[in-house]
Amino acid sequence: MSTTTLEQQRASEALPEKMTAVVCHGPEDYRLEQLDTPAPAAGEMLMQVEAVGVCASDLKCYHGAAKFWGDENRPAWAQHGVTPGHELVGVIVSADQQGRDTHGVAVGDRVACEQIVPCGECRYCQRGEYWMCGPHDMFGFRNYNGAMAQYMVVPSKARVHKVSKELPPAHAAFAEPLSCSLHGVERANIKFDDVVVVAGCGPIGLGMIAGAKAKSPMKVVALDMVDDKLELAKKCGADEVINIGTEDAVARIKDMTGGYGADVYIESTGHPSAVGQGLNLLRKLGTYVEYSVFGSDVSVDWSIISDDKELDVLGAHLGPHCWPAAIKMIESSILPMDEICTNQFPLEQFQEALDMVSDTSGASVKVSILPN
Numbered sequence: 522m523s524t525t526t527l528e529q530q531r532a533s534e535a536l537p538e539k540m541t542a543v544v545c546h547g548p549e550d551y552r553l554e555q556l557d558t559p560a561p562a563a564g565e566m567l568m569q570v571e572a573v574g575v576c577a578s579d580l581k582c583y584h585g586a587a588k589f590w591g592d593e594n595r596p597a598w599a600q601h602g603v604t605p606g607h608e609l610v611g612v613i614v615s616a617d618q619q620g621r622d623t624h625g626v627a628v629g630d631r632v633a634c635e636q637i638v639p640c641g642e643c644r645y646c647q648r649g650e651y652w653m654c655g656p657h658d659m660f661g662f663r664n665y666n667g668a669m670a671q672y673m674v675v676p677s678k679a680r681v682h683k684v685s686k687e688l689p690p691a692h693a694a695f696a697e698p699l700s701c702s703l704h705g706v707e708r709a710n711i712k713f714d715d716v717v718v719v720a721g722c723g724p725i726g727l728g729m730i731a732g733a734k735a736k737s738p739m740k741v742v743a744l745d746m747v748d749d750k751l752e753l754a755k756k757c758g759a760d761e762v763i764n765i766g767t768e769d770a771v772a773r774i775k776d777m778t779g780g781y782g783a784d785v786y787i788e789s790t791g792h793p794s795a796v797g798q799g800l801n802l803l804r805k806l807g808t809y810v811e812y813s814v815f816g817s818d819v820s821v822d823w824s825i826i827s828d829d830k831e832l833d834v835l836g837a838h839l840g841p842h843c844w845p846a847a848i849k850m851i852e853s854s855i856l857p858m859d860e861i862c863t864n865q866f867p868l869e870q871f872q873e874a875l876d877m878v879s880d881t882s883g884a885s886v887k888v889s890i891l892p893n
């Protein structure tokens with residue numbers, strides 16, 4: 522006990538009084554500020570942040586999407602004054618006994634935290650459906666500061682996972698998007714016989730391709746408009762790729778399936794046009810999984826779901842119960858991580874990182890910030 526206390530003391534003695542952090546002051550107003558290094562309360566831990574991925578959802582929040590800031594149909598969910606960043610990994614630099622026991626980690630361990638901080642009390646949390654937690658507090662958006670900062674408090678309700686220190690920090694932080702991808706794949710209930718189509722080869726789509734491939738279906742088909750991303754999709758496990766900018770995806774899929782259509786369609790693009798495309802290329806009794814967050818309402822011929830095809834349409838959100846599998850997948854080097862984690866920026870250049878993710882021309886895949 523005395524050694525741990527000493528270790529802990531040494532760690533906290535080394536901590537600077539001030540740290541640099543990004544603070545959200547509302548849409549398109551994120552500022553770099555000097556803040557007091559947070560002091561964890563009893564049962565909490567302090568993490569020195571190593572890497573934080575920039576997510577499409579960070580961008581949607583930055584640009585003021587209704588899901589985050591509300592409109593006539595929904596209340597605001599994001600908050601002013603919060604440090605963004607939920608795809609995070611770091612080293613625990615300070616923790617009391619209670620914190621270490623709660624999370625099963627030691628000072629010096631590298632950990633990733635799930636993005637949601639479940640309340641533990643609502644009906645969803647009580648039933649183990651914590652990713653649908655009612656209050657829905659999340660690092661970087663609501664009630665908990667995220668990782669675009671040198672240090673971050675790991676609250677006692679956080680869900681913490683150890684990650685190998687062998688991995689480059691940006692690769693380790695990919696556990697968050699990959700867990701989301703794997704959950705989307707789990708929702709699809711893939712069978713050996715299936716032709717699975719994944720729409721979109723961004724970070725989430727690439728993870729879905731790898732996850733779908735791991736389920737060993739007959740064929741995994743990737744759709745995108747950028748040839749470089751389709752090449753990367755092949756390295757992640759796609760058997761066939763279709764550039765929807767130059768080819769007729771519905772016709773190609775029908776050709777592959779004796780005219781019937783795909784068994785499973787997993788949508789990760791966030792483009793309204795990808796919804797109708799999926800309904801059209803699925804076979805009767807097929808399965809549609811929606812993962813995206815859309816910037817606007819989507820209109821489709823809803824009768825395809827009922828009268829025409831009797832489809833199963835399923836939603837997917839976050840990566841519940843998929844973190845250990847995602848971490849194992851990254852640690853086992855089966856993914857081309859160097860090609861997925863294309864760009865890393867220091868904290869001072871957070872704005873460039875955000876702008877790079879906004880630019881959808883295909884230059885970057887996963888953009889990360891390394892705050893220390």
Ligand SMILES: [Zn+2]
Pocket residue numbers: 576577578607608697698
């Ligand atoms: Zn994310």
Ligand SMILES: [Zn+2]
Pocket residue numbers: 639640641642643644645646647651653654655656
């Ligand atoms: Zn809850």
